[in-house]
Amino acid sequence: MHLDETLQVFASIYQYDYDGYQDELQQFDPIRGAGANFVSNADGITNTGFEIELYYAATDRLTLSGNFSYTETEYGEDYFVFTVDDPINPVPVFGTFTQGFVSAQVTDPSQASDYTVNLKGGPLKGIPEEKATIRVSYEQDTRFGPLYYLLSHSYTGDFSASGIQRPLDRIDSRETTNLNISWYSQDGNLSLRAYVDNLFDNDNYYALSTGDHETNYRKSVTALPPRVMGLDIRYRF
Structure with missing residues (x-):
């Protein structure tokens, strides 16, 4: 507690080490001779960072709060991902493939190395380095009773959707502002x-995938909701 017990600060520094970390990625399956999306274990994973959170009662009616976190992750040992979704390395041009019912099958397993990326040394997929949130709450007296205002703004940094460090798989940073009155x-x-x-109707998304040459490398995203306005009415009896 600080400033006459109007300020609270919480902070932590952490490091986690994992073996047998389970991740779901597109990998080469030598039994099928093709790429498949399945869960496998990754060793030597590290997750290091810090986070801080604070609450400040500026007045009896106004409260400010927020948090910030910074995270560095890494695939510490070999972890191979199969990729046939890169338009600069099209399978029909650079590899001899027999088209299977579900996916492209490799006629020579050694050719799979042309479409394999080692994630060792890179960050884990789907984890941004920076995240932050700021909140402002205010209480106002009215003839009908108190009103409570809450304004929040959040930021999520960019990250790779696949673990491969290339612009094709990059999910942009996003910001979202929410407002409610109770x-x-x-x-x-x-x-x-x-x-x-x-509030500002930002176009945000949190997941991304890319097709192969058969779909003309079409990119698909999972979008977050656009601006949404509403009214909740609750009665307890």
């Missing part, structure tokens, strides 16, 4: 909440 009756039985999520 009211509660004196007896606590009735509450109203008006909200706007993604």
Whole structure:
């Protein structure tokens, strides 16, 4: 506690080491002679970083809070990913393949090395280095009872969707701002909440995949919701 017990600060530094870390990636299956998306174990994984969180009661009505985290991850040992989704290395041009029912099959297993990437030394897929959130809450008295305002803004840094460090798989950083106003009756039985999520209607997504030459390397993303406005009415009886 600081500043006459109006400020709370929590912080931590951490390092985790993993063997047998399970990850789901596209890898070459020598039994099938083809690429397949399955879970396998990765050894020598490290996850190092720090995080800090604070709460500050600026006045009796105004509270500021936020958190920040920084994370560095690494595949510490060999971990091979199979990739046939790179338009600069098209399979029909650089490899002799027999098209299978589900995926491209390698006629010569040694050719698979042309489409294999070692993730050793790179960061883990799907984990951004930086994340942060800022929140502002305020209480206002009205003739109908108090109103509670909450404004939050979050930031998530960019990261690789596949673990391969290339622009093709990069998911851009994103920012989201949410606002809501709440009211509660004196007896606590009735509450109203008006909200706007993604206030600035940012185009955000959190997952990405790329097809192969058969789909003209089409990229697909999983989008986060656009701006959403609503009103919650709750009555307890």
